[in-house]
Amino acid sequence: MLQVEDVEDEFEDLPDEPAPVVVDELDEDKRPTVSVITVQGSIGPTVSNYLSRGLETARERGDQMLIMELDTPGGLLNVTQDIVRMLLGSELPVAVYVSPEGANAGSAGTFITLAAHVAAMAPATSIGAASPVTMGGGEMDTVQQKKIFSYTESFIESVAERRDRNVEWAKSAVRDGASITSSEAVEINVVDFLAQDLDDLLDQMHDFEVNGHKLKTRDADVNRIDLNLAELFFGFIMRPEVLLILTLVSIYGILGEISNPGAIIPGVAGVIALILLLFGVAAMPINVAGFLLIGLALILFVMEAFTPTYGILLGSGAVAFFLGALMLFQDLPEDMRLSLAWLIPATIVTVMFFALVVYYGLRAQFGKTRSGVETMIGQKATAIEKIDQSRGRVSISGEIWNARSDTPIGKGEQCEVLEVQGLMLQVQPLNESIKQK
CATH class of the missing domain: 2.40.50.140 (Nucleic acid-binding proteins)
Incomplete structure (x- = not known):
């Protein structure tokens, strides 16, 4: 399903076609290289960050292209828009390969596949069913439904036109929820290749022309870019069952704190869960969510000094600070992101600093009077x-x-x-x- 939160009043222009990529001629003894990322599950903010990191890494390595192995039931429309713009505006060629066998490029995956420079599918895979639905699956009124369908249809039409793919089928995937198999997709010009595996795809893409440049991918060295710890964690948050748990924790935690002031743990857990939930449904940018979590951590550290809780607020603040720092720097360029080698010591030093502040504060509060x-x-x-x-x-x-x-x-x-x-x-x-x- 393509989940919709807001609909733009006017269709935003897609990025202009980038200038042709100039790739140095390969030495006879030098094999071409490609990078591969694997996207499985719902399309959310983490996928956008993962793709951005993959493109940057592939460019730095001088790869011929980036390949995205895709298997998704759908995702958020606003995140899909970001990914599509990233693909259409990329100077480095990107191939989307719907795999392995039995995989699906459903809903949001349809947009992403159509937006790639090269689109391919493994046997026994499918693509389509890109009709938009509201978050939570609620009913839409007639006017709202027409507006959302009209916008989404025009969006996929523009993407298909840009990549010279089957426009009429692309529109039917939104309007009628049409879905087709991999072999049918090749026949009607929805995708370019039917590839048995990655090696077969590399072989078929060899000498395929993209932006005026012929790809050199036969026998290329493959560099797989795995999800890092932050992306794995935030991808875990995007799972529907985890979002449901976060929703329940935020509701009951905040209500528990209101009904029992001073309980502390329910309130803190509820606020942290609420921030993660807002990020998970793309209602809040990742850097904003990180900033709020760090702000919450500082508040908890200060409260520990004035409301001794035997380390409960200090521990909760440590969790909020670590998650906040992890999120705050994820949306930045690669060279500005912080690794765990920095985040973990920074968290420990911060907690120790405030622990000492609390210790000496308590000593000053309950120690013997030294004046008067x-x-x-x-x-x-x-x-x-x-x-x-x-x-x-x-x-x-x-x-x-x-x-x-x-x-x-x-x-x-x-x-x-x-x-x-x-x-x-x-x-x-x-x-x-x-x-x-």
């Missing part, structure tokens, strides 16, 4: 005259204070300050204090 007359309590003093229940004087820290004691204290004897009452000290004999201890 309260500091005199517990100190030793010397009686400079006889002290009884009514009067007397002591010398303490070079000062003379009036004092009284329930137990008589003779002149010159040591005593201990029990209490400060205005300008009067309540004291007791030192030997009595020692006995009590």
Whole structure:
């Protein structure tokens, strides 16, 4: 299914055809190279980031092209738009290969396949059924339905025209939900090749002309670009069952905190789940979600200093900070992204810093008073005259204070300050204090 959140009022222009790629002639002893990425599952924000990273890596390696192995039931329309623009505007040739056998380029996958410079399918695969539906599968009113279908149909028509593919079938895939097999797709010019496997695809693409340049892919060295840890994690979030769990955690967590103020854990879990949920349904850009999680982490760290929770807020802040840092730098160019070798130490250092702040804050809050007359309590003093229940004087820290004691204290004897009452000290004999201890 092609899931729709918002519909543009006007169809946005697709990127202009890029200039022909100039590739240096290969040395006789040098084999051509290609890079391969594998996309399986729903089309979401992670796929867009994965494709962008794959294109950048392939360009840096000087590859002949990037190949996307695709198997998807569909995904989000706004993310599909981003991917299509990326493919149409790419100077590096991109091939979409619907594989392995039994795979499907459904809904969003249809747009992506049609937008590629080279489109191919493995035997026993299918493509089509690109009719848009609303998030959650709710019913659309007639006007809204016409608007969404009209926009989506014009979008796929433009993509098919740009790549000189079967426009009428592309429109029927949206309008009527048409779906065809791989062999039918080759016959009616929906895709270019029917390839048994990757080697067969490379062989068939050899000397295929793209943007005025003939591809050299026969016997090419294949570099597979795997999903990194961040992409695996965020791809996991995109799974429908995980999105459902995040929805439940965010609802019950926030409601639990409202109904039981001070519970802390439900509220923190609910807010983190809500941010991840908004990212997962593409309602929030990945860098914005990362920024909010880091902001939440800082709030939790500060709250730990004023609301001692024995490390609960500190631990929750550590989780929010790590996820936020992981997301914040994913949408940047490759050379500006942070690896786990930086993120993990940064998280540990941050948590340790705030842990020390909390520790010393608690010591300052609950430790002994170090200024004012309260500091005199517990100190030793010397009686400079006889002290009884009514009067007397002591010398303490070079000062003379009036004092009284329930137990008589003779002149010159040591005593201990029990209490400060205005300008009067309540004291007791030192030997009595020692006995009590």
